[in-house]
Amino acid sequence: MKIAHLADLHLGFRQYHRQTPAGINQREADTALAFRQAVDGVLAARPDAVIVAGDLFHSVRPTNAAIVFAFQQFQRIRADLPDAPIVLIAGNHDTPRSTETGSILRLFDELGVDVATHEARRFSYPQLELSVLAVPHEALAQAERPVLRPDGSARYEVLVAHGEVDGVFPSDRSTVEYGGALVRADEFGPGEWSYVAFGHYHVQTELGPRAWYCGSLEYVSTNPWGELRDEAEKGVAGKSWLLVNLDTGIAEPRPIIPARRVLDLPRLDGSDMSAEELQAAISDRVAAVPGGIADQVVRLVVTGVPRHVGRQLDHAVLRGWKAEALHFQLDLRRPEPTRITGVGAPGRRQTLPDIVQDYLSRRQLPAGIDRAAFVNEGVELVASAERELAED
């Protein structure tokens, strides 16, 4: 018994300014491509069931292109794997704030996809001896949650949910998607399920035996750099979906070949460098990228660069890199102000987005405002401002 576990496709996700010849945001096209590739892989692997653990779309009202594309891809699965149940739940990104808005995901019901948009549903497939408890974001955001336990009705019992499992995220939470409902591990009793398929966190993470975040298929968060760092810490190489054998409990990553690489070049320490020296060091870093930076998403962080040194860099060269790469971000950081000893907490200084995120998550809000959406919006604003600054 095998199932395909996918999540966080974020179709319709847009980032940076590059467009395809057809006039579509390039990263949006990349995101679609990754999904198409995953579907190719799923069709080749022929699992007995396909599970999409939330955030199919990046937003509640995706673009027409994203909708049509998703529809086509699900149709491919439906047609090629006619006996395989397809279970789709809504994540925090594709759950409308008000129920009246109606969910775009309902559309997929017409394709023979079993969809849970607001309430949890327990799909039972006797012919496969399979039961799937599908718990969308909204079901976890309510005060009275569904019971996240198997009901003992089938040989294979799978939980699919979208949310933030308590205690598994890095202590520096900069990469954690905002707006996920918090779930305690003892709430879903990991040992009791044949498999637990979670969505929400974009870095593939094992939650426990037979319980995984499969991660996203592309770098579709506001902070891809943090995602890269988390991946490095966890020893995760790139993006993949999971092909899970429910009999053995083995979850096998099925890698996605990305349309382009997201590269965070090794940091440079620019302290005590003249503008010429710094220019040379940066050029070395860029030249050292295997295959070059053309069409890649690249960031280079340089620390200890006083404002006047930054201004003297060769901006023509920089513009050249920006044009060459899909996105080139030279992140020049001012020298750390000398800290008065004994004051303030030691350790890493927060970045501006961190500070904003932190502040917005704590700020008093008027009633009726969804904090998650509010924080997301604020963080996205800062991020785009930073991008624009970097791109100028």
Added chain:
Amino acid sequence: MGVGAIVRVDAPGRVVFGVVMDAAAYDETRLYTAAVLRQDPEEPLQPVPLGEVRMATDDDVRMALRMDGYTGGNRGTGIPVGTYGSAGLAAPVYLDADFLLGPEAAHLNITGVSGLATKTSAVEFLLASIFQTFPAHKGSVAALCFNVKGPDLCFLDQPAELSTEDLASYARLGLSPTPFDNVRYYAPCKPDGVNLNTLRTHPDLAANTEPLTWGLREVLEYAEVVLNRDDLDAKADAFIDFLADRVVGRDFQAPELHPQEWRVLTFADLEAFFRAIFDSLENSNRGDIWRTHHIATIRKVRNRLGNITTRAKGLVTDDGASNDLPWGAFADRSVYVVDVASVDPLAQDLVFARVVSKLREHLERRDLGVDHVVVFVDELNKYAPADGPDTYVRKMLLDLSERGRYLGLVLFSAQQFRSQVLRRVVGNAGTTIYGRMDPDELATAGYATLSPATKIKLATLPKGELMVRHPHFTQPVFLRFPRPCVLSGREGVERFPPAPDLPFDEAVARQLRSMDPGIATDRVRAIVDGRREDDVRRALARTRQLRPDDVLAYFTAALGRRVEPELVTRRTGVIPLRGTADPYSS
């Protein structure tokens, strides 16, 4: 005058006290043989002089039994045990607390046939006497009673009606005829996890009766208990130790199984852990060994532990929410009754082992809440048998009898046949009491020192009469004790008939009501209707653990929404969108 009579012989410069051991009749003549209880002065030791023999008075009894050494004065340690009576006399007899509850000697054992020896009654009476007279300067004392027989100890807080003679006897002993006023009852649940497994289920008695439930951690600490009964090998032992020391309740690193740290807190977690080991062994080519433990051993341990959850279901829960005795907060003159009368022997052993070990640990650290605890174990022959396997519980009782007195941990035990109990356990009892005895039992070697007449008296002893050995008494003494002022088990179940087992939902309602009396059964019934029982139990346990202000609302939320299964038949999709190109194709 008869066997057991205390007599006094006066001679110039000397008084000798004795107790009649044997009597023979020659026509009109009676020949009594008495054993010396005490000579005054004691030194130099001389043969008993010839003199007039008189029956002892109150004062003589005090002297004869050396009670003058520990009664009276403001630091007396006398504990009334009954009255010595002969020829209209009813002289109070005291035990010495220093020799009953330590530190000089300790423990008490009582033997005698069923129903006539009044063993259970005598212990109840003596506990009441201890609570009323244990001297303040000796500190605090509590009792922990294991109820192992039906309703025996289920009504210690309910008064009994006593006869005028019994009331007079209480007065004579300076005791007040009242039941225990601070008693708490603990009983495991039945396998349904909500009804209590005890005969004390009458609604009027619910206030101080609560469930005894333990989780994985509590059980694993005493896993030896379970292993001992079975033929587990050293390898399994080592693996259990590994689980208890390194895994359960710890942050355990096993990257080969799972990148994060393991948090095994419940049996379900443990099961997941076992599954991960098996999965990992199956999926890798590492053979059959996981961290030096063979897969067969791991499977064996898993089965044994699984066995506990089955056999001790109702005691062992898996929601991490245990309800235990008030360790650290034991109160002076309180009785804690743990009712294990109708649970599986395996669960009984587990309860014994854990409760006694916890008492011991806390007394060692001096943080139990009281200075002395009397542990009462009836049917000692079952738990510390002379023959049979050397179980954990038996070892523990032996240890208690050998070392308990230094800690203030005192064993009161009872059985019908002393000869069937491990000798070293009863042998350590400083005070030994006999009620009506079985003649065959009296014929065994242990009673060889008793005179034939004493044996005859023991075999015909009326209810309420006992023979007492105590370190201060040179010879065993016969005395009477009044009925205990608490309802016997039989009377109790008549007056407070056990409530029939409630249906699951009502039992849940009852438990919720113990936290909030205003909760109506109907509302609870509506909430739990059709829900899985383990989900309900888990929610109940969480509620009991958190004791929220709004009990019902919390319980409802903790229970969570039910998700009904929907049968999905094969689904076909709509026909492909014709003529629609892939919007992202390049």
